[in-house]
Amino acid sequence: MPKTFITGHRGMVGSALVREAARRGGHDVLTAGRDQLDLLDQQAVFAYLAEQKPDIVIVAAAKVGGIHANATYPADFIYENLGIASNLIEGSRRAGVPRVLFLGSSCIYPKLAPQPMPEDCLLTSSLETTNEAYAIAKIAGLKMCQHYRAQHGVLYHSAMPTNLYGPGDNYHPENSHVIPALxxxxxxxxxxxxxxxxxxxxxxxxxxxxxxxxxxxxxxxxLGLADPPDWVNVGVGDDVTILELARLVAATTGFTGEILTDPTKPDGTPRKLLDVSKIKGTGWEPAIGFEDGLAGAYRDFLASLETGAARL
Known part of the structure; x- marks a missing residue:
């Protein structure tokens, strides 16, 4: 049974990974909260990995946020995400960890990338300025895995998900992503x-x-593939406009009033649709429909309000 270190296990992505590991079985899951391990402390990360010697490290820890947060705190986003990536990837190599899965984001691709965005459009033109700092940090992590795999013979690879939502999301009014904010x-x-x-x-x-x-x-x-791509897109292969999304969320929450737009605020990238043919070619397909997923996310939000666990 592989010892699998899931970083960022208290966040939305990390907690989903812990749930999936439990559902599948066959993994000895290792976690460490920020009170136990500061991922920006290089010496502490190296020592922890050397002591625990996991078989798999999943880099799900990250500093994340929406347009406002990325535009307001770009230095924080690039510093913290570069530090997390470099400490965990190099620390894993030094500790003899054979496999690392690094999680990035679809924002690594150019602002005016072809739609849908294939993996090979990476670094072909300029990034969206509002989240450039975060994107550069994620590109660096992806490239570290690619080059470590080539030079050191370790199976370090990356997954680039599209915009995520679901249980455990951050509902902060300014620093959250679009679905929890709505x-x-x-x-x-x-x-x-x-x-x-x-x-x-x-x-x-x-x-x-x-x-x-x-x-x-x-x-x-x-993680079950013997020879995965260096990086692969993970998405559903379909998209909606932000106004369509707002109407869906309004219906989900039971809001029946008018929805207005504010063109003075930034739109961000015009379109961000991933080409997911590569991962689908390996036999994976998403299973959760969008309306069902939104309804579940709203139920989770209401439950977290009742328990006081909501990230507000």
Missing amino acids: IRRFHEAKESGAESVTIWGTGTPRREFLHVDDLASACFHL
Whole structure:
């Protein structure tokens, strides 16, 4: 039974990975919270990996946020995500860890990439400026895995998920991603009896969304492959406009008022749809429909409000 170190296990992605490992069985899961291990402390990370000697390391820990957070704290995003990647990847090599799965993001691809975005469009043109710092850190981690695999013969590889949502998301009003932000805003608007909700931008950009439990399924699928791609996109292969998304979330929460747009706010990348033919070619498919996934995410939000566990 491989000892599998899942970093960031208290976050949305990490907790989904822990759930998936338990569902599948066959993994001795190792976790360490920030109170036990600071992933930005290189000496501490190297020592921890040398002592624990995991067979697999999944790099799910990251500093993440939406457009506002990325634009406001770019130095924090590049420093922390570069540090997490380099400490865990080099620390794993030094500790003799044979396999690392590094999780990135679809924002690694150029702002004006072909749609849907294939893996080989990486680094072919400029990035979206609002999340450039985060993207560069994730590209660095991906490239570290690729080059470590080539030079050291270790099986270090990466998965690049599209926009994620699901249980355990961050509902902060300014620093969250679009789905949890909309869930909170429409819920609060319904509760207060507001007549309208205004969303950022024109509502025309298109986005693809993957349930975090589907990502976790894809990750363990990739870990079961003897010769996975150096990096592979993980998504559903379909997208919606932000305005369409807002209407779906409004319906999910029961908000019946008007939805307005604010074109003075940034839209971000016009479209971000992943080409997922490569991972589907390995035999993996997403299993959770979008409307069902949104309903589950809203139920989780309501339950977390009741228990006081919501990340607000």
